[in-house]
Amino acid sequence: MNGKKPDLINIRIGEEISSIDNIIEGYKSYQVLRAALTLGLFDWLDEHGPALREDIGKALSINGMFTRSFFQTLIDLGFLSGKDDRFGNTDLATRLLVRGSPAYQGDWILNAADGNGQWDNLAETLALTAPKNTGFSEGPGPQFLRAAGERALRGEVQGITKILSTWDGFGNAETLLDIGGGHGLYAIAACQQNPRLHAVVFDKPHVVDLTQEFIRQYGMEDRITVMAGDIVTDDPGSGYDIVLISHLLYKFRADLPAIFKKVCNSLKPRGLFVSNHWFCGPVCGAGSSGVRELDRSIHSYGHPLCHPEDFASAMFMNGLVVTKRATIATNFGDSQVHVAEKVPEGQSPLPRQERSCGCSSCQ
Template sequence: MDLLNIEGIGEALDLLELCWQFRPVRVLMAGHQLGIFEMLRTPQTAAQVAKQCGTDPSMTERLLIACCALGVVQRDKGKFVLTKLGRDLLLPESPRYIGGILGHYENLWWFWTGLTEVVRTGKRESAPPAPKEFADKWHEFWIWAMHGIAANGVGQWLASNLDLSDRKLLLDVGGGPGTYSIILCQRFPNLRAVVWDLPRTLAIAEEVIKRFGMQGRITLQVGDWNKDEFGTGYDCLLMSNILHGHGSQAAMKLAKAFRALEPGGLLIVHDFLLNDEKTGPLPAALFNLMVGAYSVQELMAIIEETGFKDVRLVAYLPKRGSGLITATKP
């Protein structure tokens, strides 16, 4: 084989680069878990950070150099400090804090570590368990992760692709921290919203809604979709990331959504979606491996079978593998 003149070198380099992508997120997870980022509100040397965090000075400096390369830390005259991006994402007081994401990723890390056995056995419990301090807080990390994701690009994308200027009352089913409702209400002054979820989740949503001063326009409703109806009287309804493939009981949830909407009501579905050939894109394919995902046409067909009309894919975000589908109740 002539190694000098070989086809597909560019694609091979891209794939090899993907194989290394566990490293950057592990850097952020380590810095977060060790409390390093909170030490960098003001400029510090690596030795000062190490002393305060109880870490090795040499490895601490190496970690900080990696954080500089990631754009969340900057170095000036031998001292390190958070960049604006670092302050926005890595300090707990920031409204865009991603600490929940990094905690959630620690739990996910162990699933992916055990993927070989999960595929071999077909049982998720074949993966090694996450450390207890993370496993015990999985729900809290998960809901705060949903906030971090929505607040850092996905929610803004969703709102920019919808026109709810003539809508008055949104039901956010399985709304988690309520971040999508907050962004939609901020964009559309006429809109009020109800976040519908389990009590444990709504305790976090209440905190998030208060943080953004939206208590006057967003209320909370306790519900369990396995046994409760969604209510009635809504002219728009959001189902974000709750229709994850064939195990998600999508038909049941959509039927309840249909009953909750007034005639002419708008259904908004946001979820990971595979292409119709089920060959990608990569973010949706990876999510499908871990949880499940429909193809675009599969989910649109289920929505139509429920009785909705004018079902259409209005936007797609390849970087996330997320699609935005709307439909109308006749």
């Protein structure tokens, strides 16, 4: 630009600014929903029923000058209903935004703006060259782990459980190991479908207290236990009928052969291994919006897994043969499920297949 000062009357912003306005409006709408959750608005209305605007404001310490527009925004978003200055939860809010609901998504919503989260510090996140090494006993906090459980309930827990239940050996299975299971919902769902099944959720020490909360919530204390450990350095035991790993292996790419060998050693002969992870598409970024692709990258430590054929071959080389592959829709795109059985003794491994999705992480 030259040094001449522009005449303000000639500056033109243009109608195109509306697209930026829409982005900002979306941010403000999110903050309204976040505030409603933080204030406990939906929980209060669920307990007390529809109430006058003034009474709600007093109960939740909301300044009366804001209540009308605050509640109207929530009506516009579809979360409140209102008539004659009396407001209540919609069915959508009761199902998804009341903490006692089985389908509650509040922690997932709040986690998006967590002060220590990767989206709230996106510039720092984009500069990372490797996952943060938080140490053996440190890592994501309870809100993140609850959020992960709420996300899994959008279809992954149900999908994995259906896949398990179609396995011929599921009805006779007695033991299940969920490695890096966190919230434990996969183990809980499997035990609900098979009354003979007992499970162990294996995760780091900072996680297992929260796991026990979920176990108690679903009344599974007598059938599901927790074990603190690290799959890279510790032994989760042996003699399991089923082993599950879901969205754990992204930061362990170099350790996959050793982890698969450990999984094999944990299984009984003909035992079942189920892996649930995101992989690159034929071309990274194809078939997904930029925001979803970025979100998936953030939640898979910078990049999803690559070479699903090599992934399956690495299993076979370490005693596991893939018998079935499936996909499960997630809010980050399709997740690929590999179902494998412990390889019978004497069976030779499959030839290694070299394929690339074309991205630098795969080369």
